[in-house]
Amino acid sequence: MALSLDTVSPETNPALQRPAAAMPPESRLEMPTQSLRRWSASQERKPVVDRSRLHTRLARLFVFGGGLLLTAFGTYEMYQVVSVSRTTVLQWVLVGLFTVNFSWIAVAFTSALLGFFALLFGRKAPEGLPASLSHRTAVVMPVYNEQTSRTYAALEAIYESVEATGLGSHFDYFILSDTTDPDAWIAEERAFLALRDRLGPDARFYYRHREKNHHRKAGNIADFVKRWGGHYEHMLVLDADSLMTGECIVRLAAAMEADPDAGIIQSLPLIINRNTLFARLQQFAARVTGPVIATGLSVWMGRDGNYWGHNAIIRTAAFxxxxGLPDLKGKPPLGGHxxxxxxxxxxxxxxxGWDVYMLPDLGGSYEESPPSLIDLSARDRRWCQGNLQHTRVIGAKGLKLPTRQHFATGIMSYLASPFWLFQLIVGIALxxxxxYIRPEYFARDFRLYPVWPRFDPERALTLFAITMGILIAPKVFGLMLMLVRGRDRRASGGSIRLIVSAVIEIVLSALLAPILMLIQSGSVFQIMLGRDTGWQPQRRDDGSIPFRDIVRRHRSHTVLGLLAGISAFLIATSLFLWMSPTILGLLLAIPLSWLSGQLGAGLALKRLGLLRTPEEFEPPPIATRANALQARNASFDFDDRDGLAALYADPVLRTRHADMLPPATARRRGEIDTERALAEAKLSDAETVDDALVWLKPKERMVVMRDAAMLERLVQLKQAGAEVAKAAE
Structure with a gap:
């Protein structure tokens, strides 16, 4: 039944009486844009606590010194492989590419080895909550066209968990929206208002929607800091798929209060709630190998650590x-924001001079992952562009040497794929x-022997085995730790299932590796050609992708695998056998990608107890609560409603929506906003609200929603169809 559109006033309807403001009063902080070209050592603050860095230096010596020795050994062995006879230019190119690629995996190996020893022999951090906190923390969740049933469920579960610690009064919660979809925007407001009505004014939930998503997530956070950051000593930054226990959040806040030099403290999020095959592979790998890698990084990075953009606490004034981020010179993809x-x-x-570090042993921090290979590649394309942009930042004045190494690591993580591809191509060419190519017996310069590239096959096979061993060693380290820890071993299904799961993960990862190599190589080449990725919302739900889209995305990979297989077989059987893992992965690109997003395949392994993690065997209470809240929120149907129709039909919602709008900005004479002009014209022509709902496009709807006067014009239209009545029920 439709709501009446008769005039309603606050006196006749208490629901229209002005509720608490959607945001607290502003408390502004200056956030100057930082220069990458100018910096003086005098600008660096002095640490309050003088700490010894000997432990960190020794760890770095182990990681980078060990990586250098391994690289030297690998390079020597590769030189011995190709120097059976006089070495050709192409063979020298092969040695050079191998050295670059081997150095990358060598440092990853020594870092993981350090993490393995630290976890095996280190002391577990003491658990327990602080008795009190001294400062206030803002828990901020930036959202961009997300599903409200999911995001609001996570934030409400976090709120309940923090309140259960007895220290909830020190935390306020902010939904910072950059949403550009009009229906999603109104769904967020409806979910926010419903949440506030349920929890009451003491829950300290706030909501802000930005008119323009300038600088995207970084700009979203910066806008909050500039306008409301003065209220809070710290802010805890979440992602839309983040989940953190109250104990974890309170301990992070206590760690920040106890360390006056800390600028950012990062937690280690584990992947949970995943069910598709691909997502379960990521979930298992993150649980088994992730702590080894993260602990190794934490030990050698020390207080020169990194920040992953979420599930971390930040000192607001220092931030x-x-x-304040500068724009990079030039246009995207390498320039711009x-x-x-x-x-x-x-x-x-x-x-x-602020310390940045990670607490990898701090439990209770969770996130989710893309449900399929194609979803991962879409997100990875943006990360690729972001990391390659760092080639413009790595030389910034005043940066610490470990910081430059972080940038180099991120850049190399994507350049490694084309390097491996080039090495493969050079190997085939050799x-x-x-x-097939006849040796040159009579060269211009006198030689006793023709120039004919030759290889030492036994040494090549040994070097290949060593390389593969170094690549999978971090996975083996993680598996060993899970096996020796009785609780984790039993929660993962026991020794046999754990080993079988690890083998499944290694085999499928090996098959997916050549596909990812080509995808990342393609991303690098596109960026070098000047193609910008943009910023698309992530698909977070389990579910398959249409098969025709999978074929379109991977048909070139399959054709390349077929050509590579035929060519290798015609050239030499040994080459075909050597390339068989790569060839097989490419040939199976389409079925593997299809299978990766299948819910049934993941659930089948789950029923068999394979790829199981301790968090899956015994779900964290906060995850169970968030799932229950999401199911409840889904029943409200906020995400499935027409936002403009909901505003038209519900005067209470319309009034509260108007209260949350920022003050209107005056239009400059001579400047015509195309969407606004079109929206006004369509509203003028519309005889019924159904006309407006059909005619107004998404950007024009956003204009109407932002303008109280235009909304009033919409309300004056007659109601002719059932669409609005349905939205108002």
């Missing part, structure tokens, strides 16, 4: 003073040259 802002924000705070 305001040093975290910084996409991977978190690395740069950590670098700028560290440059100014075998082709050896097999």
């Amino acid at each position: 305001a003073a040093q975290g 910084i996409l991977s802002h978190d690395f740069v924000e950590a670098a700028l705070l560290r440059r100014a 075998v082709l040259q050896t097999t």
Whole structure:
């Protein structure tokens, strides 16, 4: 039944009486834009606590010294492989590419080895909550066209968990919306208002929607800091898929209060709630290998650490003073605003003398992951562009050497794929040259032997085995730790299931690796050609992708695998066998990608107890609560309603929506907003509200929703169809 559209006043309807403001009064902080070209050592603050860094230096010596020794050994062995006879230019290119690629995996190996030893012999951090806190913390969740049933459920579960610690009065909660979809925007407001009505004014929930998502997530956070940051000593930054226990949040706040030099303290989020095959592979790998890698990084990074953009606590005043991001010169993809802002924000705070570090053993921090290979590649494309942008930042004046190494690591994580691809191509070219091209017996300069590239096959096989061993070693380290820890072993299904799960993860990861290599190589090449990725909302739900889209995305990979297989077989059987993992992965690209997003495949392994994590066997209470709240929120149907129709039909919602709008800005003479002009014209022509709902496009709807006068014009239209009545029920 439709709501009456008769005139309603606050006197006749208490629901229209003005509720508490959607945001607290502003308390502004200056956030100057930082320079990448100018910096003086005198600008760096002095630490309050003088700490010894000997432990960190020794750890770095182990990681980078060990990586250098391994690289030297690998390079020597590769030189021995190709130097059976006189070495050709192409063979030297192969040695060079191998050295670059091997150095990358060598440092990753020594870092993981350090993490393995630290976890095996280190002391577990003491648990327990602080008796009290001294400062206030803002828990902020930036959202961008997200599903409200999910995000609001997570935030409400976090709120309940924090309240259960007895220290909830020290935390306020903010939904910071950059949403550009009109229906999603109104769904957020309806979910926010419903949440406030349920929890009451003492819950300290706030909501803000930005008219323009300037600088995207970094700009969203910066806007909050500039306008309301003065209220809070710290802010805890979440992602839309983040979930953190009250104990974890309170302990992070206590750690920040206890450390006057800390600028950012990062937690280690574990992946949970995943059910598709691909997501369960990521979930298992993150649980088994993630702590080994993260602990190794934490030990050698020390207080020169990094920031991953979420599930971390930040000193607000330090962030305001040093975290203002500049735009990079030039146009996207390498110029413009910084996409991977978190690395740069950590670098700028560290440059100014604030410590940035991670607490990898702090439990209770969770996130989710993309449900399929294609979803991962879409997100990875943006990360690729963001990391390659760091080539413009790595040389910034005043940065610490470890910070530059973080940037180099991020850049290399994407350049590694084309490097491996080039190494593969050079290897094929060398075998082709050896097999089909006649040696040059009579060169211009006198030689006793022809120039004919040759290889030492036994040494090559040994080097290949060593390389593979170094690649999978971090996975083996994580598996060993899970096996020796009785509780984790039993919660993962026991020793047999744990080992079988690890083998499944290694095999499928090996098959997916060549596909990801080509995807990342393609991303790098596109960025070098000047193609910008933009910023699309992530698909977070389990679910498959239409098969025709999978075929379209992977048909070139399959064709390339077929050509590579035929060519390798015709050139030499040994080359075909050597390339068989790569060839097989590419040939199976379409079925593997399809299978990766299948819920049934993931659930089948789940029923068999495979790829199971301790958090899946015994779900964290906060995850169970968030799932229940999400199911309840879904029953409200906020995400499935027409936002403009809901505003038309519900005067209470319309009044509260108007209260949350920012003050209107005056239009400059001579400047015509196209969407606004079109919206006004369509409202003028509309005889019924159904006309307006059909004619107004999404951007024009946003204009109407932002303008109280235009909304009033919409309300004056007659109601002709059932669409609005349905939205108002």
